[in-house]
Amino acid sequence: MNDFDEPKQRTLRDFLYVLFRHKGMIVAVFLVIVVTVTIASVTTPPTYRASAKILVKFGRENVYIPQTSRSPVPQAVTDPSREERVNSEIEIVKARGLAEKVIRAIEVKTLYPNIDAPSLFHFVNFRSPELTPLQKATLQFQKMLRVEGIKKSNIIQVDFDHGRPDLAARTVTLLIDAFLEQHVTAYKQPQDHDFFDKQTEALGKKLQISEAELQSFRNRHDISSLQEQKSVLLKQISDLAVALSITRAEINENRGKKESMEDGVSASSPGGKFGKETDLNVNAISNIKNRIADLKLREQELTSKYPDENRLVITIRKEIEQAKRLLAAEEKTYHDKEVKTIGHNMAALGQKESSQTRHLARCQAELYRINSLENRLKSLERQARIDEENYQLYMRKAEEGRISDAMDTQKIANISVIQPALVPIRPVKPNVKLNIFLAVVLGGAAGLGLAYSIDSVSHSFKTGEDVQKHLELPVLASLPKLKA
Numbered sequence: 001m002n003d004f005d006e007p008k009q010r011t012l013r014d015f016l017y018v019l020f021r022h023k024g025m026i027v028a029v030f031l032v033i034v035v036t037v038t039i040a041s042v043t044t045p046p047t048y049r050a051s052a053k054i055l056v057k058f059g060r061e062n063v064y065i066p067q068t069s070r071s072p073v074p075q076a077v078t079d080p081s082r083e084e085r086v087n088s089e090i091e092i093v094k095a096r097g098l099a100e101k102v103i104r105a106i107e108v109k110t111l112y113p114n115i116d117a118p119s120l121f122h123f124v125n126f127r128s129p130e131l132t133p134l135q136k137a138t139l140q141f142q143k144m145l146r147v148e149g150i151k152k153s154n155i156i157q158v159d160f161d162h163g164r165p166d167l168a169a170r171t172v173t174l175l176i177d178a179f180l181e182q183h184v185t186a187y188k189q190p191q192d193h194d195f196f197d198k199q200t201e202a203l204g205k206k207l208q209i210s211e212a213e214l215q216s217f218r219n220r221h222d223i224s225s226l227q228e229q230k231s232v233l234l235k236q237i238s239d240l241a242v243a244l245s246i247t248r249a250e251i252n253e254n255r256g257k258k259e260s261m262e263d264g265v266s267a268s269s270p271g272g273k274f275g276k277e278t279d280l281n282v283n284a285i286s287n288i289k290n291r292i293a294d295l296k297l298r299e300q301e302l303t304s305k306y307p308d309e310n311r312l313v314i315t316i317r318k319e320i321e322q323a324k325r326l327l328a329a330e331e332k333t334y335h336d337k338e339v340k341t342i343g344h345n346m347a348a349l350g351q352k353e354s355s356q357t358r359h360l361a362r363c364q365a366e367l368y369r370i371n372s373l374e375n376r377l378k379s380l381e382r383q384a385r386i387d388e389e390n391y392q393l394y395m396r397k398a399e400e401g402r403i404s405d406a407m408d409t410q411k412i413a414n415i416s417v418i419q420p421a422l423v424p425i426r427p428v429k430p431n432v433k434l435n436i437f438l439a440v441v442l443g444g445a446a447g448l449g450l451a452y453s454i455d456s457v458s459h460s461f462k463t464g465e466d467v468q469k470h471l472e473l474p475v476l477a478s479l480p481k482l483k484a
Contacts, residue, residue: 049159049160053417103137196398206391237360243356248353288326
């Protein structure tokens with residue numbers, strides 16, 4: 001490696017040496033840049049910017065009523081993010097269709113008079129198809145249009161740059177009008193008024209038929225209060241069921257009594273005794289039993305005094321036998337009467353049971369009929385209620401459609417123009433002072449950079465120190481640069 005390849009440490013003296021060595025070139029580059037930018041800034045036609053601000057609110061476009069909903073309360077359809085809703089509106093504003101609509105309204109030649117002038121670089125796009133004036137104007141329009149949302153707000157700012165301030169303001173105004181119209185169209189709910197009107201008319205007729213059928217059913221069956229009739233019948237059925245249960249219990253009781261008495265008759269066959277009192281023969285049988293008891297006491301007295309063969313003993317015993325036979329005959333007579341009475345009672349109770357059973361069956365049949373009428377009445381009332389709800393639903397939908405169309409016609413939406421486009425007073429381009437300042441900075445930087453670049457690539461000796469360092473030879477003398 002030779003000395004020329006070694007890195008050289010720069011000092012302030014070297015910096016000043018390069019500065020003074022190339023001061024002419026530095027000044028020339030500086031002046032060229034500053035003068036060029038100044039002339040360009042002064043001669044460039046001014047550009048004016050018209051601005052407008054739009055507020056995106058939560059409006060009826062974000063409310064939806066399902067077609068099958070019977071609830072009059074609308075359902076809110078909210079965005080999970082405010083930013084998404086604002087970005088949707090921004091994309092509508094930037095749509096190409098709106099740009100072309102505005103350009104047609106103003107006319108291409110009015111908005112861009114030199115749109116057909118050939119470009120300096122037209123030869124570069126020789127393979128591209130030729131664009132129409134409207135397409136060229138649209139591209140230029142979209143380049144000059146800036147639409148952006150203001151952070152942390154629901155506000156959209158629309159800016160448009162043009163050489164004429166009046167055209168800039170008019171363009172923004174027409175663009176916002178076209179945007180409002182397009183917004184209403186985009187969010188408009190599709191309504192078929194003929195469909196809703198026909199459905200309303202058909203459902204109205206159906207409702208009339210249902211109501212007429214319901215009223216005819218009530219008149220035909222004389223239905224005043226089914227629930228009260230049903231309550232009365234249920235009480236009657238309950239009372240009849242209790243009475244029938246009591247009657248059957250009495251029948252069973254008499255049947256048991258009769259069977260018991262018939263068993264007593266069997267037991268009173270030869271060798272048996274009745275020995276039973278009833279309500280019908282209580283006095284007669286008691287007298288006979290008392291007589292038998294007295295005779296037995298007499299018999300005991302006689303047998304204690306006399307032998308069995310004594311005439312008195314035999315006589316008293318005959319009287320006892322006669323009394324027993326009389327008692328048995330009396331018991332049988334009144335027993336038969338009681339059995340017959342019980343039979344009559346059972347027959348009467350049987351008739352009573354049959355009557356109560358028939359009455360209970362009639363009440364149950366009436367209850368079944370009322371239940372059937374109640375079910376049919378509920379079905380007719382339910383159908384009439386459904387028909388009325390459908391009729392009211394389609395009437396509301398038809399009215400909502402008419403109101404929505406009226407609001408769309410008036411462009412009532414969730415968009416508000418909070419700052420309309422005004423004619424700008426001062427141009428935004430060119431900014432002469434800022435351009436001259438930037439030209440001064442750029443010119444100085446460019447001159448210095450070019451000087452040091454040239455000095456860096458030069459391999460000549462510029463100072464005596466360079467000779468001593470690289471050639472290791474002493475410098476005997478130095479001659480100043482001679483001016484021509």
